[in-house]
Amino acid sequence: MITTILTTDIHTDFSTLLTNGAANRLLEALNALADKEADKSSSTNSSLTIDCSSFDADDLKLLADDDKATTALIQLFNQLFVDQQVELVRGAHEPEYFPANNGNLARIEFAHGFFNSALHEISHWCIAGQARRQLSDFGYWYAADGRSEAQQHAFERVEVKPQALECLFTLACQRPFQVSQDNLFAEFDTSRSTFASDVYRQAQNYIAQPQSLPRDAQTLLKTLLSLFADKDTQSIY
Secondary structure: OOOEEEOOOOOHHHHHOOOHHHHHHHHHHHHHHHHHHHHHHHOOOOOOOOOHHHOOOOOOOOOOHHHHHHHHHHHHHHHHHHHHOEEEEEOOOOOOOEEEEEEOOOOEEEEHHHHHHHHHHHHHHHOOOOOOOHHHHHOOOOOOOOOOOHHHHHHHHHHHHHHHHHHHHHHHOOOOHHHHHHHHOOOOOOOOOOOOHHHHHHHHHHOOHHHOOOOOHHHHHHHHHHHHHHOOOOOOO
């Protein structure tokens, strides 16, 4: 997992991805997918919908107190995925995922209580399949800052889909998104990286084909979009 170090690609404007109209269309598509999933099941799946009346979209927005926003996100995630025996928790150090064991819930620990880190770690959890969720840190080995050019290319390939999900979750909370290459001390030219554009295109693909989103990502994104739709809020962009 990574500690967020932001980079900016002046040619990639993530704020254009999820306009009010696009958000409404995406929400309609996700609701339709959830309805189809519910029709397949003879019993109600608690992860498909929750009572959002106790959550205030304003608590998750950019201008909200960050600690309050993080607390709201933790409560929302833990209620939404209560049937999956996992909890989102503030970490005191670097982010890490701990699988369930000995009757204890799986834990998604995000870095230093940061809201952005929470969304990033949630995104990795959504991407990970059931097999990887049985492994510490989803079975990934993390190369620290100062990676070689080859290591950085490998890192960026793995990070495209998680950061595309993080992008959509962030925009759904009406917050600005920037990619993180997480290699502040690189000793090679990073200006030719296509990472930001790759993340942008993947996010575009998810919006155009919401059925390609991981199921848990569909659930969380639908819930976040519903919260803001219920508030009838305007985009910050």
